[in-house]
Amino acid sequence: MNTGRKIMNVAVVGCGAISDIYLENMIYRFDNLNVIACCANHLEHAKEKAEKYGILACTYEEILADPSIDMVVILTPAPTHEVLIRQALEVGKHVYTEKTMTLSAKTANALQELALAQNLFLGSAPDTFLGAALQTAKKAIDNGLIGEVTSFDICANRDLDYLAGLSQFLCMPGGGICYDYSVYHLTALISLLGPVDSVSAIVRNLAPERINTFPDSPTYGKPISYPNESQVFSILKLENGIAGTLSINGDSTIQDQAHFMIYGKKGILKLTDPNTFGGNVIYLPAQKDFEDHPTPQILNYGFSYGENSRGLGPSEMADAIFEKRENRANAELAVHVLDVIDHMVESSEKGAFVQVTSTCKRPEPMPSYVRRNLF
Template identity: 50%
Template sequence: MEKHGRKMKAALVGCGQISEVYFNNIQKRFTNLEITACCAAHFESAQKAAAKYGIHACTYDEILEDPSIEMVLILTPAPTHYELVKKGILAGKHVYTEKTLALEVKDAKHLAELAEKHNVYLSAAPETFLGAAVQTAKKAIEDGRIGKVTSFHICANRDYDILSSLYSFLREPGGGICFDYGVYHLTALVELLGPVDNVFARWQNYKPVRKHSVPGMPGYGGMFDSQGESIAAAVLQMENGVTGTFMMNAESNMWDIIDFRIYGEEGVLILPDMNSFGGDVRLIPNTTRTAGEEIVLEPVSDLTGNCRGIGPSQMAEAIAAGTKSRVDSSLAIHVLDIVNQIITSGVQSVVKKIETSI
C-alpha cells in the first residue's frame, strides 16, 4: 500500500514484541505514516527501540505535549488501554490501539464519545480483516459464489499452558481466549456477514491456576493465576437472520488449528486463520460431487503476510480524506460487546441481545 503526499507523524506506545512489525511495516510499507517517537513502561525498552529505528525515546506525557505528533499507536496490554487512549484523546491526538479498545463496553463507548467531542479519530485492532483473506471471501459472497448465506461455523484452538507461560498479559483481564483471540474471528465474521444481533453461550476458566511450562524462562515450573475464559462456545444470530456457531478452546494443541466456514445455498467458503492477513480461501461449490474437490480463490490484494500497521495507515488515509475509517471504533465496540455478552450469557444462561451495531 504505497502512499504519497504528507506523512502523518506518529508515536508508538509500548515497545514489546509486537512493536517490531509495526516499526518495520510503517517504515517500509505504509508510507503515509512516520513514527518519530516511542515510549514504554520500562524506559530501557523504549531506548533500545529508539536506537534501532532512529527515533526519540521519551515519556508518554512528552509525546502528548509534542504538537508535531498527530497520532499515537498504543501496543500495550489491554487493561492499560482505557487510560492511555483517554489521555491521548484529551491531548488532541488521533488514537489507534491494539485489541481491545477497552475491557468494558461502557468504557469503550465513553472513549468514542470523547473522540467525537474532541474531533479526533479513534480506531482499534484487530485490523486483520483488511487483509487479502477476508476481503477475498467478502468478494466471493458479494459475487454470489456461494449463493444466499445459510449459516457459519468458527472453531479455533490454542494451548494456554504454553502461551500464558510465554506471555504474562494472557493471565490478566482481557487475556482470555475470546478477548485475545476470538476477536479476530468475530471481526472477520462481522465484516463478512454484518452485525450480530444476539448470543447464547457457555464458557469456563478450565485452569484458574497453571504451571509455567516453558523451560529456560523466568518462573519455569512455578504456578500462576490465569484469570480469563479458556473455553467458550456460543450460538450467534446475525442481524440479517443468519445463525451459526462460535467455539474457542485454549486447552488443546500448541499450534493453532482453525475451522472457519461460511455455508451458502450454492457452496461453502473455507477461510484460514483470522489472526493472519492472508492464506488460501477455498470454495466448495455445490456442483462438486467428489469429496475434497476445492477451488482456491485468487487473492484480491497482496496483503497476505503480516501487515500489522495497515489499520493506522488506513486511519491516516481517512483523516486526510475526511472520511470514516474502515477501522473505526464502532466496529471495535461492537465486537467487544459481542465478547462481553458471550461472557454474560454464560453466567446467566440466557440469550443476550447485542445492543451495539455498526
C-alpha cells in the same frame, strides 16, 4: 494538526514484542506514516527500540505535549488502554490501539463518544480483516459466489499452559480466550456478514491455577495463576438472520487449528485463521448430485497484504483522515465486538440467550491497490 498533509506523524506507545512488526511496517512499508518517537513504561526499552529504528525515545508526557505528533499507536497491555487513549484524545491526537480497545464495551463506548466530540479518529486492532484473505472472502460473498449465506462455523484451539507462561499479559484482565483471542474471529465474522443481534454462550475457565509449560520462562514447571476464561462455546444470531457457531478451546495444544467455514446455497467458503492477513481462501462449489465431485478452487482476486501487515490499520486510518471518511478498523466496530464478548459472558452467567445492545456498520471492502514501500 494539519489534515492537509499526505503523511501522518506517529508515535508508538509500548515497546514489547509486538512493537517490532508494527515499527518495521510503519517505518519501511506504509509511506503515509512517519514514525518519529516511541515510549515505554521503562525508558531503557524505548531507547533500545529508538536506536534500532532511528527514532526518538521519550516519555508519554512528551509525546502528548508534542504538537507535531498527529497520531499515537498504543501497543501496551489491554488494562492500560483506557487511560492512555483518553489522555491522547483529550490533547487532540488521533489514536489507534492494539486489541481490545478497553476491558469492556461500556468504557470503549465512552472513548468513542469522546473521539466524536473532539472530531478525532479512534481505531482498534485487529486489522487482520483488512488483509488479502478476508478481503478475498468478502468479495466472493458480495459477488454471490456461494449464493445466499445460510450459516457459519468457527472453531479454534490454544494451549494456555504454554502461552500464559510465554506472555504474562494473558494473565491480566482482558487476557482471556474471549477478549484476547476470539476478538479476531468476531471482527472477521462481522466484517464479512455484519453485526450480531443475540448470543448464547458457555464461558468457563478449566484451570484457574496452571503449570507453566513454556521452557524459557523463569517460572517454567511452576504453578501460575490464570484468572481468565479459557473456553467459549457460543451460538450467534446476526442482525440479518444468519446464525452460526463460535467455539474456542484454550485447553488444547499450541498448534492452533483454525476452522472457519461460511456456508451458502451455491457453495462453501473455507477461510484461513483470522489471526493472520493471508492464506488460501478455498471455494467448494455445490454438488449437482451424489456423483458430482466439483474441484475445490483457491480464490485470488489480487488483494494486497497477504503477509504480516500489522500497522495496516493505522495506515488505513491515516488515509481516512486525509480523505475525510470513516476508517475501516474503527471504534464503532471495536465497541460492537467488545459488546458481543461482554454479552457472551452475560449469557453464560444467565444460562440464556441475550440481546446484544450495540450495532455497527459492516466495513467497506478494501481497494485492491498496493502502497509503495519507502525502501
